[in-house]
Amino acid sequence: MKRILTALLLCTAAAVHAQQTSTLTVEKIMRDQKWIGVAPSNYRWADDSKSLYFDWNPQQKAKEELFRIQVGKIKPERSADSTTEKSIGPVFTFNQKGTLGVAEQEGDIYLLNAKTKKKTRLTNTLERESNPGFLINGAIYFIKGGNFFTLDPNTLSLTQLSNFMPGPKPAANKAAPSPQDTWLKNQQTSLFDVLKENTASAGRRPGRPAAKQTIKPIYLENKSINGLSLSPEGRFVTYQLVTMPKGNTNTIIPNFVTKSGYTEDINGRTKVGELAASYEFYIYDKQRDSAYRVSVSNLTGIKDLPDYVKDYPKQLEERRKKNEDRKVRFTPVIWNADATAAVLTAKALDNKDLWILKLDASTGRFSVVDRQRDEAWIAGPGISSYIANMGFIDPQKIYFQSEASGYSHVYVADLTAGTKKQLTSGKWEVQSLNLSKDKKTFYFSGNMAHPGITHFYSIPVTGGKPTQITSMKGGNQITMSPDEKWIAINYSYMDKPWELYLQPNKPGAKAVQITESRSAEFKSYAWRQPEVVAYKNRHGDDVYARIYPAKNGGKNNPAVVFVHGAGYLQNVHYWWSQYSREYMFHNLLADNGYTVIDIDYTGSAGYGRNHRTGIYRHMGGKDLSDHVDGVKLLVDKYGVDPKRVGIYGGSYGGFITLMALFNEPDVFKSGAGLRSVTDWAHYNQGYTANILNEPFNDEIAYQRSSPINFAQGLKGNLLMCHGMVDVNVHFQDIVRLSQKLIELGKNNWELAVYPVEDHGFTTPSSWTDEYKRIYKLFETTLKTP
The missing domain is CATH 2.140.10.30 (Dipeptidylpeptidase IV, N-terminal domain)
Incomplete structure (x- = not known):
């Protein structure tokens, strides 16, 4: 009886635990992400293509460990470092005969005998040698100190090929001799025979080595x-x-929370339009x-x-x-x-x-x-x-x-x-491309089947129909073995993080799962597979979106629009999102009666040139209207109340959130802008000048693309969150917008600052605080009809 009671108590406790772990909270989602399970990473093949090595942490230890899986087996094993050094090396470049290979490893040059597999260390210096290869005559070349050198693999004779010297050409070491010095020198030579003999014999002593080639x-x-x-x-x-250029000004970023107790400056980047x-x-x-x-x-x-x-x-x-x-x-x-x-x-x-x-x-x-x-x-x-x-x-x-x-x-x-x-054509993209070793075949990854599905393909270099090699629906990232007979597949699906699979490099071959990284707690919740839909925007273009319908949702339920960052990035797909925290947060929102939509708006990756460049000279134009059109879809087909729609996102997503609250206040009742760009004239050159040109050349583009110019339009509730040591979108950005809102007399906004956070938050407590504020914003502004 006692045993039965104990068993019943254990079963009850397990059921309670399962029930607890299946309920999502912001605190649970935003913990150290190890709680999900640590996916394998950093795949690299052994030289003989018989083993694959990777980093993994299935037991959620302090750091990842090295694992190995042998071809033909399904159970990975931990690998000792000594084994690694012997089996994993750098990628070797081979001579024309294929008999010798050369590579850099940790700043030194190594030679590989292709037949015996013996490695020989050719250099062992404090200075780095890099970029090795073979000349037609078989000599090894490499770069050292900014110059090319060659090394004869047989005699180990070293020859310098170039002589680049930093700095200006040096002036003469000393001034021309004075007339007095010249007279004395000539007198000495005329007086003493020994000096005459030394002068005559200089440069032709027996055994003197030949002068160096200069x-x-x-x-x-x-x-x-x-x-x-x-x-x-x-x-x-x-x-x-x-x-x-000279004269450019770098932005100074104050760091307030320091070990010294003093405010310390971080030297940041320049702004767009600098020289x-x-x-x-x-x-x-x-x-x-x-x-x-x-x-x-x-x-x-x-x-x-x-x-x-x-x-x-x-x-x-x-x-x-x-x-x-x-x-x-x-x-x-x-x-x-x-x-x-x-x-x-x-x-x-x-x-x-x-x-x-x-x-x-x-x-x-x-x-x-x-x-x-x-x-x-x-x-x-x-x-x-x-x-x-x-x-x-x-x-x-x-x-x-x-x-x-x-x-x-x-x-x-x-x-x-x-x-x-x-060679290839169609309304899809070749996203990665490699040539086979025999130069007869191209291997590429592309989204031919669907914009949100990647597969691995081959095609002859002469052209023809591509052959699909992978078969699992979702994301397939490939690392091919050196002999090109096997592929390691980093695979994931919407609700399943990345795992390692092995497959022969043949169409129709079966992919075998090698790792299982998900924790029991993660698997205890029934994660959604959001609906992937396409709709026509007002310009007649196809726009793809992920939709998370509200649990037990009826008519007039609230909705939240998520805006991914980076601009040129794809988030509507069938693999595990790089926005994993947001994906889990959207499950929480759907559990609590919200319908969530996540849109690959104009400017996103994966859809070709016109979609990529549709924001040229007007960020906050088509990309914003795509979100407004997405809200109409929710209202028409998902029973969403048009008066209870919120929006949030980070970085570029924060920028769109601000533009939405300022320019479409009748569509979006509230929003949370995270690490937002508020004025594109204060962002960097490399990204911004592509899309908006430069402020002094194209002022019109910056005027209509920067939220700070439209802050007067704010009607709904705005939450802004920003890291104070953000070296990407500077904290200055959000401070300038705050001052503008103050001057405009707006009082329906708040700013949450995070003193130790850069652009991408790293501290779980900061993530938790930020998303509790976002959730509270939506609960207080969208839940009431």
Whole structure:
């Protein structure tokens, strides 16, 4: 009887515990995220492709540990560090015969014998050696101290190929001798025979070694050097010289909570519109021992002006009169294996053009292989920032990505024939691209099946229909084995965080799950799989959204709109969200009677060029109206009360929240703007100038895109939250808006500050405080009809 009673008590306790853990609270969600379970990460294959190593923490210890899974097995095991050092190495670059490989590891150069698998450490210095490879003659090359060196793998003879010197050319060590000194020197020589003999025999003593071969020094003056590249025969060194501007002002960020007890300043970034660096492309010809600059004047469209200057007649007239070449920035040169062709990219600093160029190093001239022009800004998968994903397929054919069709796809260009061919096509994106080792196949990840589903594909380099290799619906991130026979899949679904799967690199092969990271507490709650829907916005474009219908929701229930950050980011998809806390918070809101919508508004990633650039010169335009149109969808199809709609988001999401409260006060009753941009003229150059150009060139774009200019429109309740040591969106941003609200006499707003938080919060107590305030805002402003 006693045993039965004990068992009943245990069962009851377990049931109570399960019931408790299945109820969500803000405190529970915002704890140290280990409570969910720690997903595996940092996948890397052993050289022999028989084992995969990864970091994992299934027991939620203080830090992650190293694990290994052997191909063909399903149970991972902890791995000792010594095993790791022997099995995992850097990625080796091999010579043309495939017999030797070379790589950098922790700043030194290692040689690998492909047959015996023996590794030999070639350098052991305090200075870093990097970027190793092989020349056509078999010599190893690498960079040390900003210069190229070669090393003979047989004799270990070291040779310096370039002689870049920092700083200005030094002045002569001493002044010319005075007439008196010259007279004395001549007198000494004429008086003493021993001095005559020494002078005559100098430089020809028996056994004296031959003079060293000299390399002409190239003094960098006030410039820095980057983008070093060496031609495969060792003749040409190509490089970029960068002149940094003078006179720019960095923002100072006060740090109030410090160990010293004193306020300490953090030196922050500059603001958009500050003076830009300038870039020059050079070739050093070792054979001529001479360096020369390559001109960009022959680039197609180098003098073209952007369309937006038509809004500024005076500026347009001045720029037409100057007729200057636009400034460009260069990527490192890529050479084919036999040194007969070289390519690189140049991108205009006004972000409107990207050129893929063929370089004739012997003449120092560029020729245009492909020009990508966008009146908004050049970007997208494979062509983001200043780097284009490209390489050689054979000595005269290269591949690259372009949004010429409206979506990022794969192209092949023949450098000899001057022709281009598009290999993939359709209303979907190639999101990552790699060439197989035998250069016969492309492997890529793309969202061909659905904008919110990624799969892994292959396609011959000659073209054809892509072959789908992965089959699990959701997110599939691939790490391929060195022999290309296996793929490690980092896989997740909407309600399931990332886990490791192994699969043969074949279509239709089964993916085997290796890890299970979710905690029992996490699995005790029935996490929602939100509805993924598409609707037409007022412009006739498809907009995708995630919807979390209210639990037991009827008519006239309240709604919350979540706005993801970053602008160019995708959050409406079938994999585990990087906004995991927000995903869990949306489950909590739905449990408590709210319908939640999360929209991939105009400007989001994953939907092609037009969606990406639809916010050009007007942030808070189409991206905001997409949210208003999303609210209409909730009202029409989900029974939402149009008078009880709230909105919240962080960073770009905070910006949209402010624009919503200021410009659409009849749609949004309340909102929480977190780490919000309030004035784009105070954000950074790299992000903002793409979308809005620069404040002094395009004032109209900044005027209509900055919330601080529309603060008069605030009617509903506004909560603002901001970290005081935010080095991305500075605390100054929210202070300036607060002052504006004070001057406007607004009293329905509050500001919560977080003294130790940067842009991305790291402290659970800060997360908890922030989201308790958000939840309270919605409970007090939206729950009452």
